[in-house]
Amino acid sequence: xxxxxxxxxxxxxxxxxxxxxxxxxxxxxxxxxxxxxxxxxxxxxxxxxxxxxxxxxxxxxxxxxxxxxxxxxxxxxxxxxxxxxxxxxxxxx
Amino acid sequence: xxxxxxxxxxxxxxxxxxxxxxxxxxxxxxxxxxxxxxxxxxxxxxxxxxxxxxxxxxxxxxxxxxxxxxxxxxxxxxxxxxxxxxxxxxxxx
Amino acid sequence: xxxxxxxxxxxxxxxxxxxxxxxxxxxxxxxxxxxxxxxxxxxxxxxxxxxxxxxxxxxxxxxxxxxxxxxxxxxxxxxxxxxxxxxxxxxxxxxxxxxxxxxxxxxxxxxxxxxxxxxxxxxxxxxxxxxxxxxx
Amino acid sequence: xxxxxxxxxxxxxxxxxxxxxxxxxxxxxxxxxxxxxxxxxxxxxxxxxxxxxxxxxxxxxxxxxxxxxxxxxxxxxxxxxxxxxxxxxxxxxxxxxxxxxxxxxxxxxxxxxxxxxxxxxxxxxxxxxxxxxxxx
Numbered sequence: 001x002x003x004x005x006x007x008x009x010x011x012x013x014x015x016x017x018x019x020x021x022x023x024x025x026x027x028x029x030x031x032x033x034x035x036x037x038x039x040x041x042x043x044x045x046x047x048x049x050x051x052x053x054x055x056x057x058x059x060x061x062x063x064x065x066x067x068x069x070x071x072x073x074x075x076x077x078x079x080x081x082x083x084x085x086x087x088x089x090x091x092x093x
Numbered sequence: 094x095x096x097x098x099x100x101x102x103x104x105x106x107x108x109x110x111x112x113x114x115x116x117x118x119x120x121x122x123x124x125x126x127x128x129x130x131x132x133x134x135x136x137x138x139x140x141x142x143x144x145x146x147x148x149x150x151x152x153x154x155x156x157x158x159x160x161x162x163x164x165x166x167x168x169x170x171x172x173x174x175x176x177x178x179x180x181x182x183x184x185x186x
Numbered sequence: 187x188x189x190x191x192x193x194x195x196x197x198x199x200x201x202x203x204x205x206x207x208x209x210x211x212x213x214x215x216x217x218x219x220x221x222x223x224x225x226x227x228x229x230x231x232x233x234x235x236x237x238x239x240x241x242x243x244x245x246x247x248x249x250x251x252x253x254x255x256x257x258x259x260x261x262x263x264x265x266x267x268x269x270x271x272x273x274x275x276x277x278x279x280x281x282x283x284x285x286x287x288x289x290x291x292x293x294x295x296x297x298x299x300x301x302x303x304x305x306x307x308x309x310x311x312x313x314x315x316x317x318x319x320x321x322x
Numbered sequence: 323x324x325x326x327x328x329x330x331x332x333x334x335x336x337x338x339x340x341x342x343x344x345x346x347x348x349x350x351x352x353x354x355x356x357x358x359x360x361x362x363x364x365x366x367x368x369x370x371x372x373x374x375x376x377x378x379x380x381x382x383x384x385x386x387x388x389x390x391x392x393x394x395x396x397x398x399x400x401x402x403x404x405x406x407x408x409x410x411x412x413x414x415x416x417x418x419x420x421x422x423x424x425x426x427x428x429x430x431x432x433x434x435x436x437x438x439x440x441x442x443x444x445x446x447x448x449x450x451x452x453x454x455x456x457x458x
Contacts, residue, residue, distance in 0.1 A: 082352075102234060173276065174303075197337055197350065213349075216349075
């Protein structure tokens with residue numbers, strides 16, 4: 001099976017692409033996918049603990065199942081809105 | 094001595110002028126002036142208890158002294174700002 | 187900058203005026219002439235100001251804001267005269283480095299305008315009119 | 323109406339868009355590209371969005387607002403791409419019959435944007451750059 005990975009910001013720059021297809025042996029959880037990515041792309045391994053994930057445009061918990069054809073995004077801490085003051089509650093609730 | 098009276102809104106309409114010179118025998122307090130006006134202009138007597146006074150562009154308490162040449166305004170409850178929702182604290186603090 | 191004016195109000199010029207390179211946020215309040223007041227249809231509004239005192243009180247509010255919050259600039263313009271439904275009665279714009287200062291100060295500004303700025307509104311209905319604010 | 327766009331933002335069109343005869347107040351928030359960030363001079367900003375998800379999350383925020391407050395309309399536009407200092411990154415406009423609903427909802431909107439909308443800011447300095455928001 002394969003999933004589409006969407007990459008933004010520092011991740012996009014580090015991996016040199018904003019989108020990639022990732023081949024996986026079977027369905028797996030977001031947490032398992034996080035480990036797969038860390039292993040395959042060591043240069044972003046340090047960033048991964050600080051990321052949220054979305055699956056098909058919705059924030060996903062660690063045990064959300066990722067299926068064939070899903071679009072998965074690695075979501076860095078968001079910083080839209082201007083004024084330079086982040087929101088301490090962080091992302092995705 | 095004389096003072097200038099400024100009138101607004103319903104008061105201006107009732108008395109038919111936005112400004113008048115008022116001749117007074119002597120200096121007096123805002124509260125005394127209120128009674129003088131009520132007596133001289135009975136048609137606004139009912140409104141006077143609901144008014145604030147300003148003397149020379151500042152809100153004035155009941156015992157503020159009014160002197161020759163002062164500009165005194167009768168200040169109805171204010172309703173600027175739009176949106177139709179007044180402020181319960183009223184005027185002049 | 188504070189002003190009482192009979193000209194039509196727009197927000198963008200005030201936003202530009204208060205913005206600077208040090209501003210990360212501008213909070214704006216626009217008061218608008220509304221068609222219904224307590225169920226009655228308003229044909230138009232008429233605002234009247236004790237102009238000299240109103241501008242002085244608006245300056246006082248700006249000074250209060252600058253004491254209470256870290257803001258860069260405040261602009262506040264109130265319209266007088268006849269307003270058609272949908273036209274703006276007041277525009278307040280507050281710039282600050284940070285959004286929470288701008289937002290809190292803007293909210294404070296409109297509350298204070300309604301407390302201490304001598305401006306009065308008359309609602310004109312199809313079958314009458316009234317000066318707003320008389321509690322008696 | 324929500325949108326992620328690379329075009330220059332203006333507040334007035336959004337104010338007009340949310341205004342109606344039933345609106346007594348419009349509250350507006352404008353986020354502005356600021357020159358200094360923690361003491362360093364910013365040359366320009368670059369915003370990047372996960373556009374499809376960002377617009378969906380902005381729609382969610384509008385729905386949350388309509389549940390929490392009595393508002394007439396909400397418009398929210400976020401800019402992406404390169405922003406010069408002084409340009410607007412976001413404009414939010416909320417109309418309501420009454421000012422307190424408009425103001426509270428507008429404040430809520432910008433806080434929620436910063437929590438859940440996947441948009442990222444890069445600050446470009448004279449001698450480097452950084453993506454904002456990494457706490458690690």
